[in-house]
Amino acid sequence: MLDALGDPTRRSIFELLAVGPRSVAEIAADLPVSRPAVSQHLKVLKEARLVSSTAAGTRRVYSLDPQGLAAVRGYFDQFWNQALAAFAQAVEKPEEEP
Amino acid sequence: MLDALGDPTRRSIFELLAVGPRSVAEIAADLPVSRPAVSQHLKVLKEARLVSSTAAGTRRVYSLDPQGLAAVRGYFDQFWNQALAAFAQAVEKPEEEP
DNA sequence: ACGAACGGTAAGTCTAGACTAACGAAGGTC
DNA sequence: GACCTTCGTTAGTCTAGACTTACCGTTCGT
Numbered sequence: 088m089l090d091a092l093g094d095p096t097r098r099s100i101f102e103l104l105a106v107g108p109r110s111v112a113e114i115a116a117d118l119p120v121s122r123p124a125v126s127q128h129l130k131v132l133k134e135a136r137l138v139s140s141t142a143a144g145t146r147r148v149y150s151l152d153p154q155g156l157a158a159v160r161g162y163f164d165q166f167w168n169q170a171l172a173a174f175a176q177a178v179e180k181p182e183e184e185p
Numbered sequence: 186m187l188d189a190l191g192d193p194t195r196r197s198i199f200e201l202l203a204v205g206p207r208s209v210a211e212i213a214a215d216l217p218v219s220r221p222a223v224s225q226h227l228k229v230l231k232e233a234r235l236v237s238s239t240a241a242g243t244r245r246v247y248s249l250d251p252q253g254l255a256a257v258r259g260y261f262d263q264f265w266n267q268a269l270a271a272f273a274q275a276v277e278k279p280e281e282e283p
Numbered sequence: 284a285c286g287a288a289c290g291g292t293a294a295g296t297c298t299a300g301a302c303t304a305a306c307g308a309a310g311g312t313c
Numbered sequence: 314g315a316c317c318t319t320c321g322t323t324a325g326t327c328t329a330g331a332c333t334t335a336c337c338g339t340t341c342g343t
Contacts, residue, residue: 093191094301105267111320124302126321145310145319151268160265163258169203170249192331209290222332224291243289243340 088158091135096120097128101151104138108150186256189233194218195226199249202236206248 092098096118103114111129115122129149132138136155140147190196194216201212209227213220227247230236234253238245 089187089190089196090193092187095188096301098187102264105264105271107271112318120301121303122320123304123322127301130321142310147320150271151264153268153272156261156265156268160261163254163261166200166203166249167254167258170251170254173203173205173248174251194331210288218331219333220290221292221334225331228291245290 088135088137088155088162091131091137092159094128096124097132100125100128100132101137104149104151108148110146110148114149186233186235186253186260189229189235190257192226194222195230198223198226198230199235202247202249206246208244208246212247 092101099118100114103109103117111125112122114129115125118125129138129140133140136152136158138149138155139152140149142148190199197216198212201207201215209223210220212227213223216223227236227238231238234250234256236247236253237250238247240246
């Protein structure tokens with residue numbers, strides 16, 4: 088899931104879709120890559136549940152998938168709590184094994 | 186910053202450090218890669234402000250950097266709001282340009 | 284002072300995957 | 314029905330970067 092957001096181009100697509108839904112050609116117009124490349128990236132983002140598409144004629148309008156966004160948030164919230172707990176514990180106890 | 190978490194091995198290191206601080210050798214012991222590989226990954230994570238290290242003798246103990254975690258959370262919170270707004274707007278207005 | 288851990292760095296290899304070009308399928312328009 | 318648009322897919326190329334081996338500096342123990 089974070090694999091999908093690891094690629095810079097894919098992050099750009101992700102951020103474009105955050106502004107509002109777009110078609111494939113409209114996305115490609117704002118990026119320095121070809122349209123097929125955008126299609127391939129969208130496929131990956133779709134499999135990662137980060138975007139969803141609806142067919143409108145021959146056009147496919149893509150938008151962010153709130154479900155995937157919630158999953159990412161949950162992932163980091165989990166580590167946020169773990170990290171803060173470990174951090175607080177480390178501050179209180181400089182060493183423990185004698 | 187998300188580039189750093191894009192690599193599976195680096196995510197494993199990240200998740201190990203979420204449990205608690207560790208030395209380089211201790212991290213490498215739980216992963217299927219060599220110790221130098223872990224060192225290289227830690228360098229990337231450090232530059233991304235996701236981990237920090239403290240010297241203890243010849244050992245370097247690494248731990249999660251709360252500052253970096255907060256930045257990641259902020260990034261996704263921003264898109265969370267944008268996405269929900271765009272989503273709600275899309276639901277209310279199926280089309281707009283006549 | 285000598286040796287042993289521990290870890291960062293350099294050099295080199297090799298694979299995953301990002302990209303383009305070319306083609307084909309489906310839908311809309313006249 | 315002919316044509317154009319829009320998009321997904323395939324085949325093939327090429328580069329970024331993940332990994333290992335080897336080496337060197339640093340710090341502790343005796």
